[in-house]
Each structure stands twice: as structure tokens, then as C-alpha cells.
Amino acid sequence: MSAREEFDTWAADGRDKGMEDRHWHTAKHALARLPVEAGDTVLDLGTGSGYVLRALRETADIGRGYGLDASPEMLQNARSYTDDSSVGFLRGDFDALPFATDSVDHVFTMEAFYYATDPGHTLEEIRRILRPGGTVYCAVNYYEESEHTHHWQDNIAIEMTLWNRAEYRRAFRDAGLVVAEQDEIPDREVEIPPEAEFPTEDWESRAAMVDRYRTHGTLLTVGVAPA
Ligand SMILES: C[S@@+](CC[C@H](N)C(=O)[O-])C[C@H]1O[C@@H](n2cnc3c(N)ncnc32)[C@H](O)[C@@H]1O
Numbered sequence: 001m002s003a004r005e006e007f008d009t010w011a012a013d014g015r016d017k018g019m020e021d022r023h024w025h026t027a028k029h030a031l032a033r034l035p036v037e038a039g040d041t042v043l044d045l046g047t048g049s050g051y052v053l054r055a056l057r058e059t060a061d062i063g064r065g066y067g068l069d070a071s072p073e074m075l076q077n078a079r080s081y082t083d084d085s086s087v088g089f090l091r092g093d094f095d096a097l098p099f100a101t102d103s104v105d106h107v108f109t110m111e112a113f114y115y116a117t118d119p120g121h122t123l124e125e126i127r128r129i130l131r132p133g134g135t136v137y138c139a140v141n142y143y144e145e146s147e148h149t150h151h152w153q154d155n156i157a158i159e160m161t162l163w164n165r166a167e168y169r170r171a172f173r174d175a176g177l178v179v180a181e182q183d184e185i186p187d188r189e190v191e192i193p194p195e196a197e198f199p200t201e202d203w204e205s206r207a208a209m210v211d212r213y214r215t216h217g218t219l220l221t222v223g224v225a226p227a
Contacts, residue, residue, distance in 0.1 A: 011073035046112020050078030123175035177223030
């Protein structure tokens with residue numbers, strides 16, 4: 001199954017908004033660190049509902065925001081949530097980013113990068129389109145150290161890349177990006193029930209849920225395009 005087929009189904013049954021609600025818990029902390037200046041151009045890769053660009057337009061006075069996604073249904077939903085003419089949503093694949101070399105100030109991507117067919121090549125594409133000094137903020141919940149996310153691959157037909165922290169850093173460097181920062185952002189907003197309520201429908205033990213949300217949360221790797 002292609003990313004388009006998979007995520008068109010998600011968008012059609014409203015899961016774009018569900019993701020927005022859940023991902024916002026940690027995405028907002030990553031976004032708050034983005035060194036945006038007024039007028040900057042920002043690309044959100046795998047934009048889903050487009051909430052990242054809506055938030056940046058409200059809080060950071062960005063110039064142009066582009067949301068790229070493989071799923072036309074996701075894009076249709078994203079367009080319906082804003083009438084801001086400075087935000088544009090376009091169909092494309094992580095394999096070939098439809099932007100000129102040195103044309104984008106910041107690339108942000110939340111819970112999408114690991115769907116890239118060739119993630120090393122996607123990083124080279126990001127490096128190509130970033131202006132010197134531009135940044136890429138890559139946030140993922142599915143990664144090696146966060147072991148209670150690993151079963152996600154069983155529920156989706158697209159092959160997902162499971163890298164560890166060091167592999168993210170190495171891949172960024174291999175693509176010509178300087179690794180400026182890497183850390184895990186805990187999700188403190190998901191409510192974790194008391195011990196006596198486990199097992200729940202989704203969780204075998206409280207310890208597993210704590211590990212997933214509080215210990216690991218979202219892995220953020222930040223790269224800078226060298227001058
Ligand atoms: C799990 S959703 C995350 C959406 C959003 N970033 C969020 O935080 O809620 C992943 C998104 O990436 C898109 N996507 C997956 N693989 C893609 C690819 N190869 N090229 C472009 N978009 C892709 C999907 O269509 C989907 O909208």
C-alpha cells in the first residue's frame with residue numbers, strides 16, 4: 001500500500017484531527033524552539049491537518065508556509081481548516097521535494113519522516129533546499145529507544161524506518177547537515193491511570209505507558225545547513 005492510499009483513509013475518517021490533538025502535546029515544544037524570524041519560509045513535511053503552519057502563522061509571523069503531503073485527502077482537510085493566503089498545501093513525496101535549492105529557511109516534520117522510502121535521500125533533499133544557516137526540526141515518536149512504539153509497524157502496510165538516536169545523528173551528518181541538538185521531549189499531557197487500573201485496553205502495564213510517554217515521548221533531532 002502507498003502512503004497516499006493509507007493516509008487518504010485516515011483523513012477520510014477524521015484521524016488527521018486526532019493526530020493533531022495528540023501530536024500537539026510535544027510538537028508545540030519543538031516548534032517553540034524553531035529560530036524563526038519574521039518573513040521566513042517554512043516547509044512542513046507530512047503536514048497532515050496542517051496545524052504546524054497554522055500555529056506558526058499565529059505565533060511567529062512567518063512569511064510563507066508550505067505543507068507537503070502525499071495524501072490528497074489530508075491536503076483537502078488541511079486547506080479547509082485555514083483561509084490564510086500565506087499558507088499553501090501541496091502534494092508531493094519525501095523522495096523529491098519540489099523546491100529550489102537554497103530556498104527554504106526551516107523544515108519541520110512531526111511523526112512523518114520515518115515513512116520516507118529512502119530517508120537518507122530525503123535528508124539530502126532537505127539539505128539541498130535549505131538556505132545556508134537554515135534548520136531542520138525532525139520529530140518522531142517511533143524510534144529504537146522507545147520500545148513501546150515498535151509494534152506500530154504491525155498495523156500499517158508502509159515500511160517504517162526504525163532508527164536510534166545515534167542513527168538519526170549519523171544520517172543527518174551524512175547528508176551534510178550539522179547536528180545542532182538532539183533530545184527527547186516527554187509527553188506530560190497524556191493521562192496515565194493509577195497502577196490498579198492496569199492492564200487497560202491499550203496498555204499491559206503502567207510501567208510501559210510511563211516508558212512510552214514520560215521517559216521517551218518524542219525524539220527531536222535538529223540539523224543546520226552549513227554556510
Ligand atoms: C502520521 S501522519 C503525521 C501528520 C502530522 N505531521 C501530525 O503531526 O499530525 C504522517 C503524514 O505524512 C504523510 N506522508 C507519509 N509518507 C509520505 C511520503 N513519502 N511523502 C509525503 N508525505 C508522506 C502522510 O500522508 C501523513 O499525512
